[in-house]
Amino acid sequence: MTVTAQGPLPGHTYDVAVVGAGVVGCAVARELARHPRLRIALVEAQDDVGQGTSKANTAILHTGFDATPGTLEARLVREGHQRLAAYAAECGIPVEEVGALLVAWDEEQLAALPRLAEKAERNDYPHTRLLGAEELYTREPHLGPGALGALHVPGESIICPWTTTLAYATQAVRAGVDLHLNTRVEQLSRDAARGHLLTTARGTLRARHLVNAAGLHADSLDRELGHDDFTVTPRRGQLIVHDKLARPLVRHILLPVPTALGKGVLVAPTVYGNVLLGPTAEDLDDKRATGSTAEGLALLREQGGRILPALLREEVTAVYAGLRAATEHEDYRIHAHPGQAYVTVGGIRSTGLTASLAIAAHVVGLLTGTGLDAGPARDLDPVRMPSLGEAFPRPHQRPELIAADPEYGTLVCHCERVSRGEIRDALASTIPPRTLDGLRRRTRARAGRCQGFYCGAAVRQLFEEART
Numbered sequence: 001m002t003v004t005a006q007g008p009l010p011g012h013t014y015d016v017a018v019v020g021a022g023v024v025g026c027a028v029a030r031e032l033a034r035h036p037r038l039r040i041a042l043v044e045a046q047d048d049v050g051q052g053t054s055k056a057n058t059a060i061l062h063t064g065f066d067a068t069p070g071t072l073e074a075r076l077v078r079e080g081h082q083r084l085a086a087y088a089a090e091c092g093i094p095v096e097e098v099g100a101l102l103v104a105w106d107e108e109q110l111a112a113l114p115r116l117a118e119k120a121e122r123n124d125y126p127h128t129r130l131l132g133a134e135e136l137y138t139r140e141p142h143l144g145p146g147a148l149g150a151l152h153v154p155g156e157s158i159i160c161p162w163t164t165t166l167a168y169a170t171q172a173v174r175a176g177v178d179l180h181l182n183t184r185v186e187q188l189s190r191d192a193a194r195g196h197l198l199t200t201a202r203g204t205l206r207a208r209h210l211v212n213a214a215g216l217h218a219d220s221l222d223r224e225l226g227h228d229d230f231t232v233t234p235r236r237g238q239l240i241v242h243d244k245l246a247r248p249l250v251r252h253i254l255l256p257v258p259t260a261l262g263k264g265v266l267v268a269p270t271v272y273g274n275v276l277l278g279p280t281a282e283d284l285d286d287k288r289a290t291g292s293t294a295e296g297l298a299l300l301r302e303q304g305g306r307i308l309p310a311l312l313r314e315e316v317t318a319v320y321a322g323l324r325a326a327t328e329h330e331d332y333r334i335h336a337h338p339g340q341a342y343v344t345v346g347g348i349r350s351t352g353l354t355a356s357l358a359i360a361a362h363v364v365g366l367l368t369g370t371g372l373d374a375g376p377a378r379d380l381d382p383v384r385m386p387s388l389g390e391a392f393p394r395p396h397q398r399p400e401l402i403a404a405d406p407e408y409g410t411l412v413c414h415c416e417r418v419s420r421g422e423i424r425d426a427l428a429s430t431i432p433p434r435t436l437d438g439l440r441r442r443t444r445a446r447a448g449r450c451q452g453f454y455c456g457a458a459v460r461q462l463f464e465e466a467r468t
């Protein structure tokens with residue numbers, strides 16, 4: 001098992017280098033790891049996996065009911081939903097199939113619902129159902145006044161995005177993938193004899209085949225290899241996380257009827273027991289602009305107040321923003337370049353979490369088409385991820401676990417009920433956190449309503465003790 005974050009990179013030539021350890025790159029690395037013959041590197045600029053767009057999204061496992069039929073995205077989201085739902089159950093990634101309601105607020109939106117139901121059928125999703133206003137308000141009693149009806153999409157689910165990426169990466173590393181963190185690829189070149197040369201701040205890395213899963217930066221890397229297929233325009237989505245006391249206000253994911261401008265603002269429960277409001281959709285120039293703005297939050301509150309008026313009276317736990325890798329194209333930009341032994345995985349805009357496992361299988365198929373001789377595949381040893389979801393028993397709720405190891409009964413973070421045992425396990429895990437934020441994503445310590453005000457010092461002490 002190799003995870004490096006400093007020092008020189010290995011001098012040997014990898015069979016495949018995957019650039020970018022977001023949910024997509026980690027899924028690709030995991031899929032490749034099923035082939036024991038391959039020597040694989042997963043190369044990430046930051047100090048942890050899942051630190052790009054994959055850490056800041058709306059955390060919905062989509063059915064793909066509203067995708068554009070016939071596109072690659074539609075197929076991979078549909079397949080990805082099935083694959084990830086099964087994988088999550090196997091690994092303990094929290095998923096709740098709460099279902100979605102597309103709420104119509106005027107006659108025009110109401111008239112659009114049957115068309116959306118037909119579109120869902122064309123996407124092989126025949127399970128939607130039209131609801132009248134009465135049934136809608138029975139299902140969602142706190143919905144604002146004036147809704148005329150809804151389309152029920154029962155399969156839409158909420159999921160933990162951090163655990164998903166971490167599960168893929170953990171399984172990949174345990175199966176022999178070398179994960180190189182703090183390794184930004186600054187330059188790419190290739191010659192027929194030596195393959196790809198990846199120039200990084202930690203030296204040069206060589207690989208026969210290359211996968212570009214660099215998210216917001218996939219266009220720049222693509223240009224390094226002479227392609228001009230797409231330009232990423234970061235589309236910011238700001239979100240507000242409401243306190244757990246708001247959770248009883250909403251049972252489903254409440255979606256607006258989509259317009260030409262996008263999917264719009266939703267209200268959704270999270271697997272951690274909070275309520276999300278967002279996201280905005282703002283096209284920007286700056287790929288680092290992950291800050292929240294007063295205007296963005298005001299817009300969310302205005303729209304949220306219509307959907308669920310009582311939500312505005314609830315405490316806000318946190319705000320965050322993520323950047324979608326939008327391009328000038330309507331579909332994913334996943335292409336094989338056989339002459340260069342190279343696959344681009346770009347433009348994975350707003351559905352990449354859901355589609356990740358299907359994208360990975362598709363990409364490995366494309367790599368084979370570029371000449372990669374992957375050899376036979378095996379089943380990977382399963383991983384069991386920490387239980388972060390409120391709908392499943394957490395360690396502090398399991399007397400048998402506490403009897404066997406009292407550390408699971410000693411709470412450190414009381415807002416999120418995180419025990420010493422969970423923090424200890426995360427710090428000793430296959431891919432340990434390198435920062436307190438990394439620890440938070442793995443355990444939820446400091447993610448609750450006090451945001452670390454009470455537990456911060458104790459969490460930091462455990463973190464620093466483990467690192468010395």
Ligand SMILES: Cc1cc2nc3c(=O)[nH]c(=O)nc-3n(C[C@H](O)[C@H](O)[C@H](O)COP(=O)(O)OP(=O)(O)OC[C@H]3O[C@@H](n4cnc5c(N)ncnc54)[C@H](O)[C@@H]3O)c2cc1C
Nearest residue numbers: 020022024045052053054057058060185215237322352354
């Ligand atoms: C607001 C919002 C809401 C969303 N909601 C959902 C949702 O509900 N459901 C869903 O399925 N999807 C959703 N998405 C989309 C989903 O989050 C993305 O499609 C997915 O995270 C993309 O993953 P990725 O691995 O391609 O990109 P990233 O997570 O950005 O990973 C790319 C990685 O590449 C690294 N990198 C970049 N350049 C280099 C380099 N030169 N060298 C080395 N490493 C490099 C980056 O550091 C980064 O870690 C949403 C997105 C946003 C922004």
